Each structure stands twice: as structure tokens, then as C-alpha cells.
Amino acid sequence: MIALVRYLAADVLRGQRYLAPLLVFLGVMGMLFSSDAGQPLEAYSGSSALLYPIAAWMAVVVATSEDVVRREITVVNAGGRPRVLTAAALVAVLFAMAMAVLAAVWPVVTNPHPYTAGEFFVGLAAHTGCALLGVGVGLLFARPVLDSIGRTVLAVFTVVVLTYPLGRITPLGWVLDALGHNRVSLSLLGTAAAGVALVAAAVVAGVRRA
Template identity: 85%
Template sequence: MISLVRYLAADVFRGQRFLAPLLVFLGVMGMLFSSDAGQPLEAYAGSSALLYPVAAWMAVVVATSEDVVRRGITVVSAGGWSRVLTAAALVAVAIALAMALLAAVWPVVTNPHPYTFGEFLIGLAAHTACALLGVGVGLMFARPVFDAIGRTVLAVFAVVVLTYPLGRVTPLGWVLDALGHNSFSLSVLWAAVVGAALVSGAVVVGVRRA
């Protein structure tokens, strides 16, 4: 599994399609924290809301890094779709968690308001939850669930866009509501659990659809 994860990660970075979501993430983060972003947890709300769609985008990039023929060869060589999809999920989660850590550290360095270690941990938990939710959404509609990239993009875009107006009905809403009120809530941790379950569910759905 480790060699498969390394292979898929190398393929993603070699293809350089990851640069688009990464640059969008870095650019918007730079704008969000170019001046006073507000109180510590309130400031984290903006970057958490940003990380959710970027993580979904990055997951689609990871899941579609190989064309159909190459992915078929990889599946045969790896011993089945379950191993390939699990490895792809691990790569997508690793990248998303790296962005979550960066998003949690960024305002600590740039925001004029001082951060306590507890506030940093809350922010890291919130970003982790949003990252996992995004990866789960991205993988749920990627290959082999949808073979056409156009259908994948439309499905992921629709889910992401519809998530925001639903507010506290969704796990993302739980996180943003807690951060917006500058407080900690166990709902942040529950959102992370839901995100992890969504990633696992996406792998299961993909295996069944393969």
C-alpha cells in the first residue's frame, strides 16, 4: 500500500494539475489575512469555508490524475479497485491535511490578534473537519462513480454550492457556526468524524461502482 500511495502521489505532482487548487488556496488566504481578519476563531471561519471546496477540488485532481487506460493498468497491478481507491483517498487526505495545518498556522503569524494554543488547536480541528468533508465530497463523485470529468465537476460543484446556504443543517455549517460565534463546540469534532466517514464511504461507493 505504501508503494501504491507513493506512486499515486508522484503521479499527481508530476501532472501539476494540483497547482490550480493550491494557488487558488494560497491566493485567497493571502487576501483574507492581508489585514486585520478579526478575533482568532472568527478569522478561522473564513479560511475553513475556503478549505472545504479547495479540498474537494484537490480530491478530484487526485482521483483523476491518470487517464482511463492507465488507471485500468494500475488497478490490475495493484490488485483491485479497493486498494487503488484507498491509496487515492490517503493521498487526497494527506494533501488536504497539509493545507489544513497551513491554514491554521497562517493567521497565527499574520493576524495582529494574539492566539492561545487552545485557539490554535480549535482552528486546526475546524480546518481538519472541513478538509475531510471536502475530500469526501470530491471522491464521492470521481472515478469510478463518474467516468466523465465533466459530470464529476458538475456534481461536486453542485454539492459544494448547495452546502453553504443550508447553514447549520450540514457539518460544514456546524463548524462555521461555532467559529463565527468565537467559541468551541463539540460539533466541530463531530464534523471531523462525519468527514472521515464520508471519505470512507466514498471509497466503498467507488468500489461497488467499479
């Protein structure tokens, strides 16, 4: 499995399509924290909200990095589609987690307000949950669940856009509400658990669809 994850990660890096979501993420993060972003937990709410769609975008990039023919070759060599889809999910999670760590560290360095260790870890947990939710959404509508990249983009965009106005009905809303009101909540763990469940559901849906 480790070799398969390394192969898929290398393939994503070689294709360079990851640069688009990464550059958007870095650019918006730079704007968010170019000046005083407010109190630590409140500042983290903006970057957490940003990471959700970026992680979904990155997951779609990972899921579609190989064309159909190459993916079938990978499936045969790897010993089955479940292994390949699981490895792809792990790669997407690794990319998302790297951005989550960066998002948690960024304001600690740039924000004039001092961050305690507790606030940093709360922010890291919030970003982790949002990243996992994004990966789950991206994989749930990417190949092989939906074969058309157009339908994938439309479905992911629709779900992401509709998530924000629903507020505390969604796991994303739990995190943003807690951070926006500058409080720590067990909902952060609930969001991470929901994200893991969504990623697992996406892998299962991909296996069944294929």
C-alpha cells in the first residue's frame, strides 16, 4: 500500500494540476493574514472555511490524475480497485493535511496576536476536520462515481456552495460557529469524525460504482 500511495502521489506531482488549488489556497491565505485577522480562534475560522473547498478541489485532482486506461493498468498491477481507491483517498488526505498544518501555522507566524499551544491545536483540529470534509466531498463525486469531469465539477461546486448557508446543520457549520464565537467545542472532533466517515463512504461508493 505504501508503494502504491507513493506512486499515486508522484503521479499527481508530476502532472502539476495540483498547482491550481495550491496557488489559490496560498493566495487567499496571504490576503486573509496580510493584516490583523483578529483573535486567534476567530482568525482560524476564515482559513478553515477556505480549506474546505480547496481540499475538495485537490481530491478531484488526485482522483482524476490518471486517465481511464492508465487507471485500469494501475488497478491490475495493484491487485484490485479497492486498493487503488483507498490509496488515492490516502494521497488526497495527505495533501489536505499538509495544507491544514500550513493553515494552522500561518497566522501563528503572521498574526500580531500571540497564540497559545492550546489555541494552535484547536485550530489544527478545526482545519483537519474541514480538510477531511472537503476530501470526502471531492472523492464522492469524482471518478469512478461520476465519469464526467464536467458533472464532477458541477456536483462538487453545488455541494460546497450549499454547505455554507446551511450553517450549524452541517459539520462544517459546527466548526465555523465554534471558531467564530471564539470557543472550544467537542464539535471539532465531531467534524473530523464526519470527515473520516465521508472519505470512507466515498471509497465504498467508488468500489461499488466500478
